[in-house]
Amino acid sequence: MSELRRYPDYKDSGVPWLGEIPSHWxxxxxxxxxxxxxxxxxxxxxxxxxxxxxxxxxxxxxxxxxxxxxxxxxxxxxxxxxxxxxxxxxxxxxxxxxxxxxxxxxxxxxxxxxxxxxxxxxxxxxxxxxxxxxxxxxxxxxxxxxxxxxxxxxxxxxxxxxxxxxxxxxxxxxxxxPSKSEQQAIVNFLDDKLNHIDTLISKQQQLIEKLAEQRSAVITHAVTKGLDPDAPMKDSGVEWLGDIPEHWDSFKITHLVETIGSGTTPKSSNSNYYADEGTLWVTTSELRESVIADTKKKLTEDALQDYSTLKVFPINSVAIAMYGATIGRLGILGEEATFNQACCVYSESEKIHYKFLYYWLWYRRPILISLSNGGGQPNLNQDDLRKLVIPIPAIKEQEEIVNYLDNKTQKIDKMSEATTDIITKLQEYRAALITQAVTGKIDVRYLNQQAS
CATH class of the missing domain: 3.90.220.20 (DNA methylase specificity domains)
Known part of the structure; x- marks a missing residue:
């Protein structure tokens, strides 16, 4: 804002965090x-x-x-x-x-x-x-x-x-x-400048929405149709899914993963159950569509021994949040961990690649949430999550799909992150411009005179 002129005279406002204001304000x-x-x-x-x-x-x-x-x-x-x-x-x-x-x-x-x-x-x-x-x-x-x-x-x-x-x-x-005429001048200045900034922000937000749609379309097509556009197709036998590649087979998820389970919350009043070091204990707040390498809380051996429901899941297990505001969130274990009762966890097997399962759950998540039960707080039922039917190719093709999706989604995510950074900078500039104008750090009367 180096081109913006200041008022000729200032005084101490006497207000903390405000500093000087024009002397006649x-x-x-x-x-x-x-x-x-x-x-x-x-x-x-x-x-x-x-x-x-x-x-x-x-x-x-x-x-x-x-x-x-x-x-x-x-x-x-x-x-x-x-x-x-x-x-x-x-x-x-x-x-x-x-x-x-x-x-x-x-x-x-x-x-x-x-x-x-x-x-x-x-x-x-x-x-x-x-x-x-x-x-x-x-x-x-x-x-x-x-x-x-x-x-x-x-x-x-x-x-x-x-x-x-x-x-x-x-x-x-x-x-x-300031005076009434200055108030109007500041309003005119900010209305004009912020209209331009808000238009730029809106365009960037639209780009993020388009990138999100592109990301969703890429994942959906890859995990339901595969990568070969010339592959012969067949009826999946599942109404909502439609056709799938002819060489793919559909399996109930219980036949694909090694284990399905959840966890529990050890009594918080017992200090012997929690420690700075120990087994990772995952809550739904830590499911953020990413690899989980650490958790806020860890559990001791005492907790694992006293609670038989605290199964330790291996690396590459995939978890989905079942309750409330976090419903549908996903995470992949980067370390062995146990979970609270609000997570449903799948551990991979030789039949299904953990990342293929992750991407499939990501694609299926909106439907799962829409079918969830509960009143004010929707819940996914673990029994229903055990009944999921997944069409899959052989493990080698799953790996190819995973590699393709990793590459594609990373590029889209980088574009989205860059766009988000632009929005952040525009919002910061917007806030700074408001502050500069309404605290008298710039004399918009001069700018309005220039414009006229």
Whole structure:
């Protein structure tokens, strides 16, 4: 940003992490600019598909971020009769909606603002901030999105696993305010610059999606059709699979692998069961589509002796997560290890190459997950995982397929990683540009004059 001009005069802001600001800017506590209130005291169960749109803390944290418009963003709703009963939680254009809790420290201070005149409610676990001045709400949104403002919030939050963002915190953090004309100039500058950056980010994200689709297509074709495009085909006898190469045979997985099993969790209160050195103990958090060479926790011989369900699986065993948020995750053992009860583990045999099994499970994973049972938390059943039918060629051809897929997926993954790095750099530049503009480190009035 060497071409960007600074203001002629600066002063100490008196705000930690902010440093100097232009000498004519004013530092003021949030409480003098905003009135604060709460959203609806409801739960997810109160939400419906049709009615009055409602912005809940989930949307603030994960969906729409900086701004929300019900005409563009699909929001869950509350019944229309809420308008008469709970009008205190109705929003005006330019109102800010902060999530009042965050499950991670980084998310403390997450917000969105309503950029619409459509009747909209603030939902559960939210704090509403409404400007009582004529300051530009979009400028305030950029300011709230800056690292300097967020740092103030983060240093005040309380909690360990869940961090609370209270009215009192938001009221007493400082903001720094230029003139109304400067606010508008900063908004115009950032809207223009960030639109270009966001377009570049979107294109890179689309490329990552295309690479993911390409990766999936390559794996799917190789493990179901093989590498020879001229190979004669036959009906697999499995409706969802279709034709397979004529020389392939289908087997139940119990006839292909050496063993299928799981594990357990030794009593955590017994210090004799866990140690810094010992047998690797794999949990689903360590299944990340990669080779497992180490684990957070290791088990002692005492644990292995006291729990007969703790089988030690050999190198190259393939595991799949069966429960909850990690369902379907895969891993390959790079060292001997035992597992907890949430993993289903297959050990290879002379009939099936471990990497071929890994790639086949990766291809089949979306269907397995879709067929999983359970209410709010889907589960894969180990009995069902024992009934899987896999069409395979001879071991030599499996090795050829594995080598081909290793080569292809590594190239795609490198392209995806490079693209992700580009996105990261663009996002860092985006954040830096916001900070530079809203803290007065650059004088955008000069840039706007140049443009005109």
């Amino acid at each position: 004013e530092v003021i506590d949030n409480k003098y600019l905003f009135n604060f209130s709460r959203g609806l005291t409801i739960t997810k169960a109160n939400l419906v598909d049709e009615g009055i749109p409602c912005i809940n803390y989930g949307e603030v944290h994960s969906k729409y971020g900086f701004e929300v418009d019900p005409k563009i963003h699909k929001l869950k709703c509350v019944p229309k009769e809420y308008v008469e009963k709970f009008d205190y939680a109705l929003l005006n254009r330019g109102d800010f909606i902060f999530a009042d809790t965050s499950e991670d420290y980084k998310g403390s201070g997450n917000f969105t603002y309503l950029n619409s005149d459509e009747m909209t409610f603030a939902g559960y676990h939210t704090v509403v901030a409404r400007l009582k001045t004529d300051d530009d709400p979009r400028f305030m949104a950029y300011l709230f999105d800056s690292n300097e403002f967020r740092t103030q919030v983060k240093t005040r939050v309380s909690g360990v696993k869940v961090f609370s963002i209270t009215h009192n915190i938001l009221k007493n953090v400082s903001v720094w305010i």
